[in-house]
Amino acid sequence: MSAADFQQLVARQYAPLYRFALSLSKSEADAADLTQQTFFLWASKGGQLRDRSKAKSWLFTTLYREFLSRRRHEVRFPNVELDDAREDETSILPNVNAFDGVSILQALQEVDEPFRAPLTLFYLEQFSYREIADLLDVPIGTVMSRLSRGKAQLRRRLLSQQEIADQKIVSFQPEKPRESHG
């Protein structure tokens, strides 16, 4: 790949890759490092990819595998119960437009990890459920389950943030002037 082509690829994909990395790693420094590492791997191995239209999928898959690889010294088998009792849908949806990007990201980062990757891929890049299944190497049914449960968790997190924000708003009632006597 020529230097010009590489620059174009970086220009197109570095931002969505970084956002994906940030949702996974919760740390800006780690996210930036993951993103850079992914492009370095592309620089050394991406030339083997025959179909250049798959570059985006290759980058996201590689970043996700790098993230998992770095986690192998941390908690083994993060505990997520099969518990196929699907998360109850909340009937009230939070008003997303009332939140800033930082709050949205914070809520997303609080979602259980197995749900966070498919959720981010769905929202950021609008990957289809099939593309997400290929990227994450899980069955389609698992992707749908994780999207469903992840969205339910996300909505509850945002509602919780919304409630906290509402409680902090205290209406200001100016004191009535005292009547003077005499």
Add this chain to the structure above:
Amino acid sequence: MDNREAKFILNAYRPNGQDADDPRFSEALEQVRRDPMLERWFSESIAFDAAMTEKLRAMEMPPHLRENILAGARVSRPLRWSKPFIKWAIAAAVILTTVVGSVIWYSGRPVRLAGWQSAALDVISSLVKNESSFDAQSRNTADLLAWLRANHAPAAQKLPDNLGKLESVGCKTFSWNGIPVSVICFTRPDGGLVHLVSANVPTSSARPPKTAPEFVRQSEWATATWREGDTTYMLALEGSRDQLRSYLL
């Protein structure tokens, strides 16, 4: 299809309408058209998803990230060989190691595992290293076996008693040359792991329906393989044959 199931499916429907022609969504979308309550939920859900996408895409980038990526890629080019002698010495060492290693390997060839079994050990290693994730996780083995059966994956009808007493971690399925394979990982009391691999390996009808376990060691893996009916099982752990044998009882 009830509304709960319709919502489950529609949670994967992208807000930009790209999935309108995907047959997987057609029944759920038909349900939306019929049911005003579901239709309201769906339109609110789509609006929520669209707003989420917009907010996340508006996230600011760290300053200079793109420049750092480009600069890093420029300095990461592979080094040139500056000392030809070193290059040739390394090449000679590789060739010599290959020749000697082949002689040793050929003279003491152990019984080898089948391709699907080696593939299963690779899958297990990947799970243990957190390089891949389980398809389903539960501490209750019965739940995992039910999940496997529901997903048409090989699943044991009955586990060896000592194995059945262990707490499970999760299961994963894959296909090797058209052979469906499933893996269930268990936690041992000593903190280690033991793994049951099940595969629907085609065999000739002349073979007995049940065989005694055959023990094979591959690298750090102790394995035992046996067959019951149409399913071939392999139990594997990183340890000794005696440790493995205890879970066959």
